[in-house]
Amino acid sequence: MAKKRELSALGRVELQLAHDSLLNLKRSIVYEESEEDKDLVKPAEGSCGQPFGALPSESRPHSLIFSGMTVQNLTKLKIEFTGRLFLKPDFTERIAATTTLGQNEFYFSENLYRQLLLLEGLIPRPTEASGRAWIEAFLFRASAMLPPDKRMVLNISTLSRFVDYTAVVASQRAAGILLQDADLDILGMHAQTCFFVMETKFSNSSDDVPQAVCRMYECGKLLQKSVVRGALTNGRDWIFLLVNISDDYDSASYRKSDAVELQTTRSPDGQLRIDKPWPDFIAAILLYWIENGFAELGSNDWFEA
Numbered sequence: 001m002a003k004k005r006e007l008s009a010l011g012r013v014e015l016q017l018a019h020d021s022l023l024n025l026k027r028s029i030v031y032e033e034s035e036e037d038k039d040l041v042k043p044a045e046g047s048c049g050q051p052f053g054a055l056p057s058e059s060r061p062h063s064l065i066f067s068g069m070t071v072q073n074l075t076k077l078k079i080e081f082t083g084r085l086f087l088k089p090d091f092t093e094r095i096a097a098t099t100t101l102g103q104n105e106f107y108f109s110e111n112l113y114r115q116l117l118l119l120e121g122l123i124p125r126p127t128e129a130s131g132r133a134w135i136e137a138f139l140f141r142a143s144a145m146l147p148p149d150k151r152m153v154l155n156i157s158t159l160s161r162f163v164d165y166t167a168v169v170a171s172q173r174a175a176g177i178l179l180q181d182a183d184l185d186i187l188g189m190h191a192q193t194c195f196f197v198m199e200t201k202f203s204n205s206s207d208d209v210p211q212a213v214c215r216m217y218e219c220g221k222l223l224q225k226s227v228v229r230g231a232l233t234n235g236r237d238w239i240f241l242l243v244n245i246s247d248d249y250d251s252a253s254y255r256k257s258d259a260v261e262l263q264t265t266r267s268p269d270g271q272l273r274i275d276k277p278w279p280d281f282i283a284a285i286l287l288y289w290i291e292n293g294f295a296e297l298g299s300n301d302w303f304e305a
Contacts, residue, residue, distance in 0.1 A: 066162075066211040066214055066215055067211060068211075069210040069211035069214050070210055071210055073210060073214075074210050074213060074214065077214065077217075077251075078250065078251035078252070079213060079214065079217060079251065079252045079253070079254065080251075080252070080253045080254075081253070081254060081255075081256075082244075082253045082254065082255055083255050083305060084255060084256060084257065084258070085240060085242060085255050085256060085257040085297075085303040085304070085305065086257075086303060086304055086305070087257070087302060087303060088301070088302060088303065088304055091281070091302055092277070094284070094302075095277045095280050095281050095284060096277075098145065098280060098283070098284040098287070099277075099280050101144075101145035101287075102141075102144035102145045102146075105144035106144065107137075107140045107141045107143070107144035108144065109141075109279075109280055109283075111141075112137060112138075112141040112279050112280075112283065113274050113276075113279055115137045116134070116137060116262065116274050116279055117272065117273075117274050119133050119134060119137065120264060120272055120274070121272060125236075130235075131199055131200075131233070131234040131235035131236070132164075132199065132235065133235065134234075134235025134236055134262070135164075135165070135197065135199065135233060135235045136154075137235075138235075138238075138279070138282055138283055138286055139152075139154055139165065139167060139197070139286065141279075141283040141286075142167070142283050142286040142287045142290060143167075145283065145284075145287045146169065146287070146291075149171065149172065150169050150170070150171065150172075150291075151169070151170060151171075151172055151175035152167055152168065152169055152175075152290065153167075153168045153170060153175050153178040153179055154166075154167050154168075155167075155168070162215050162218065162219065163196045163197065163198050163215050163216075163219060163230070164197055164198050164199045165196070165197035165198075166187070166194055166195065166196055166197075167194070167195045167197065167286075167290045167293075168187065168191045168193065168194050168195075168290075169192075169193055169290055169291050170191060170192065174191070174192075178191065187223065192294075193290065193291060193292060193293040193294050193295075194223065194228070194293045194294065195229055195230060195231075195286075195289055195290040195293040196215070196216050196219060196228065196229070196230035196231075196293075197230060197231050197233065198211075198212045198215060198230065198231070198232050198233075199233065199234065199235075200212075200232050200233065200234050201234060206239065206259070208232055209232060209239065209241070209256055212230065212232040212239075212241060213241060213243060213252075213254045216228050216230045216241060216243045216254075217243055217245065217252045220243060220245045220252075221245060221249045224249075225245065225294050226244065226245050226246075226247070226294075227242070227243070227244055227245070227294055227295060227296055228242075228243050228245070228293065228294065229241070229242055229243075229289045229292065229293045229294075229295075230243070231286070231289070235262075236261065236262040237259040237260070237261045237262070238259060238260045238261075238282055238285070239256055239257055239258070239259050239260075240256070240257040240260070240285065240289065240303065241254060241255070241256050241257075242254060242255045242256075242297065242303075244296075255305060257303060260278070260281065260282055260285065261278065262274070262278050262279060262282065263275040263278050284302070285302045288300070288301065288302060289302075
């Protein structure tokens with residue numbers, strides 16, 4: 001009985017997302033048998049080899065679906081790369097204006113620097129899971145920069161865990177509703193904007209761009225949005241992604257930025273320092289992109305095509 005109740009926690013939209021992704025995988029990916037691929041090709045016992053009704057809620061079929069994504073797979077799914085996102089030349093002047101935002105909040109600018117400095121000396125960087133501490137520090141800072149009439153709702157491992165974070169900016173009333181239920185159906189009804197964050201490993205983060213784009217595409221289709229924004233990050237390096245979805249939701253295109261990197265140096269006496277203005281810069285981009293998660297690039301954006 002306990003297991004049956006657990007299975008019912010998977011919402012209709014979450015099951016549909018998993019189902020659609022499996023169909024996409026089936027028609028787009030042709031595996032070549034090799035010794036190193038055998039573990040990926042064969043469904044694990046109790047995993048994707050079973051019908052959804054037999055899957056425990058903590059299983060992660062999407063990990064197998066998306067983890068092998070390449071640019072070639074995106075082409076088969078009719079998802080096209082249309083170019084890079086370039087930082088606007090005036091970005092250095094604009095950063096200074098953001099540092100005073102949220103100065104009365106706990107996560108004001110200087111506290112972000114203190115938090116990042118603490119993390120750099122506390123948590124070993126090579127561990128895959130450690131990136132979340134950096135990611136959350138930046139998201140917390142972005143939430144503190146919002147105007148008083150807005151609130152951020154940060155969902156961790158939502159959308160059936162197809163993305164690692166969703167950040168929603170909403171009115172105080174809508175935020176209260178979203179804090180009670182983060183299901184995708186509720187997001188679609190009450191969220192005027194949504195931003196997707198996907199965690200990647202500390203090395204070769206650009207290799208995960210195809211799977212990040214595919215995850216955003218699937219979420220955008222289910223939310224019935226023509227534009228979705230997101231970021232692929234290990235917490236220190238942030239690649240920003242803009243996905244445009246066709247009117248019939250059958251194809252898409254995407255643009256990506258170069259990595260915006262948190263930079264550190266050591267003083268002559270060996271003391272670690274967080275270089276300015278990069279933390280403020282990353283937080284400022286996050287703020288704007290979270291507030292405009294369903295919008296095309298605008299005149300006030302940090303990037304241009």
